[in-house]
Amino acid sequence: MSYTQYFMHLGEKNRPFEDAMALTHETVKDLFKNSHMPYSGLAPEALKAQLEAIDLNNVRPLAEVIETTKQLVAKNSILVQHPHTLAHLHTPPLIVSVLAEHFIATLNQSMDSWDQAPAATYVEQIMVDWLCETYQLGERSDGVFTSGGTQSNLMGLLLARDCFAKKHSAHNIQQDGLPEYGHKMRIICSDKSHFTVQKSAALMGLGERAVVTVKTNVQGQIDCQALQMTIDALKAQDLLPIAIVATAGTTDHGAIDDLKKVIDIAKKAACWTHVDGAYGGALMLSDKHKQRLAGIELADSVSVDFHKLFYQTISCGALLIKDKENFKSLLHHADYLNREGDELPNLVDKSIATTKRFDALKMFMTLQAVGAKTLGEMYDTLLDLTTKVAKLIESSLEFELCCQPLLSTVLFRLSDQGTMSDVVFNQLHQKIRLQLLTRGDAVIAETKVDGKLFFKFTLLNPCLTIDDFAPLLEKIKSTAIQLQKEV
Incomplete structure (x- = not known):
């Protein structure tokens, strides 16, 4: 045959x-x-x-x-290109990214050793160097492409754990496992940080309870005064804060923490600082809005997701670190792969993955076909539209806005609760969202803030206009009226 x-x-x-x-x-x-x-x-x-x-x-x-x-x-x-697909951080991909996927799949390069991916290895390092320069992380910086924010956050916190043990007691976790004080290690983040912080702590052997959350303000930003008090309280209990996670774009609010202040507090406490920039980190390409990320250049590690606001196909992310020396805690020589003394660059030396995709090609081609300047202008357009949508909702008698948007997320709910209890009113919002989905009318999300359920629009498509939102809000209103009549 x-x-x-x-x-x-x-x-x-x-x-x-x-x-x-x-x-x-x-x-x-x-x-x-x-x-x-x-x-x-x-x-x-x-x-x-x-x-x-x-x-x-x-x-x-x-x-x-x-x-x-x-x-x-x-x-x-779910068609991510549709103007009423607004639920999650899934962007319409750039045409050039889709084309790059064709090259990636056809060539099928494995990104662990140079002799498996000669050109691809250099392309990834070129893109990493470009990212480190873009985020101004300094001459000692380096990075590696990942599957996305989950892997990037895990790697950043894993390096933080190993670096702390090395400095605290010259303990090598890679060789000897967790130290006897491992149960005292703590990771601090806001109560709006991504759940992968807890998942990472579990995978690292520290457990989810090792993550201590700090309260946030109404817009979802970490309370820096509460952060300092949390650090002081942990140290008073003879516990060991090893890392602080700041978020540049929370999933719920699109909130960007005061990175400079958080990192300053962390450095005084001798803590590793990791910035989860999976959502908002792309603002570094915007001349108008990159000041929102002021201080990110001081971080020890940064997560970047390209399948969000860089408009790449899923999946595509990167971890950047300020000091490449810290990647050594991931290094393991295999005689068949990355032999000791091998002068060729082998990307497996700084990754928790062995076989991984040639995703760097997507950004490599995008910068040539679209350009960083145009991407930055897309974000300016998107954030301007987000402000207009928030004002449209705020001006409506039928809706109330949760808070002013900081990125491209808008939270709102029905304004008239009538005689309904909080539980029933929350359930009404859930039913509206599900009915819009199962009728094929719209894909929107929901989240809770202080026990109240809010609709969530996540604006990601720079091709949308304010005219796309009036009919969607009308659908939400009419669905609400219909369901209230049924009740």
Whole structure:
């Protein structure tokens, strides 16, 4: 039996691949041309049943598989390009990023050693150097591409833990495991920080209870006075604060902490500072708004997500560190891979992953085809639109705004609670959100602030205008009226 039809080949034997790619292109083209809703509206149970009905033991022609994928998967996916897809931090990807994915998938480079990815290794390091320069982290800085904020946050805090143990007692956690005082280690962050701080602490052997949260203000920014008091209280209990996490763009509020003040407090307490810039870190490209990130250049480590406001396809992130020496706690030589004395750059030396994707190509191509200046202007447009949307909501009698937006997130709720209890009023908001989704009208999110449930718009698409929001707010109003009548 010949397996030729299943693979791409050198030379001119690629007709099956060319035909399949052409068919897939037409499928996506047709989907975008004829889709008018952010989601099909198919109920979860019906979608699950249709997908489970596919017989995976029945091998069919590739053209049929592509058609099935179109009908069941593509048509029942959330379309991030739709103006009423506003729930999560999922951006419409740049065309150049989608094209880069084609190169990445076809070439299938493994980014662990130079002899597996010669050009790719250099491209990633070039992009890391560009990032370190952009964030002004200094001559000793370095970084590595990751799968996103979760991996970046884990790596940043892992390096913080190892660095603390080395300085505190010359203990090598990589070789000897957690020190006897490991149960005293504490990581401090705001109560609006991403949950991956707790997940990281668990994976690092410290446990989620090692994370101490500090209260935030109404806009979701960390209270620096409370932060100092927390550090003092921990030290008074003979506990060991090892790292402080500042957030540049919280998931709920889009809040950016006072990075300079947080890092100053951390340095005086001899704590590692990690900035989770997965959401708002992109503002470094905006001449108008990058001052919001003032102080980020002083951080020991920074998380950056490119599949958010850099408009790259999922997944694509990076961890940047101020002193490359700290990457040594991840170094392990393998005779078959990154042998001692090997002068070639092997990216596995500074990563917790071995095989990883050539995601750096996406940003490498984007900077050439779009440019950092244009990306920065997109953010200016987006933040200006966010302010307009907030004012539109604030001027409506039917809605109340939670707080003024700091990034591109708008939190709001219905203004008239009537005789409903807080619990029932919260449930009404949940029902509105779900009905909008299952009717295929809109994909919006919800979150709680001080026990109150708020709708959340996460604005990410710089192509939107204020005219896209009036009809969406009308849908929310009419849905609310309908559900209140039913109650």
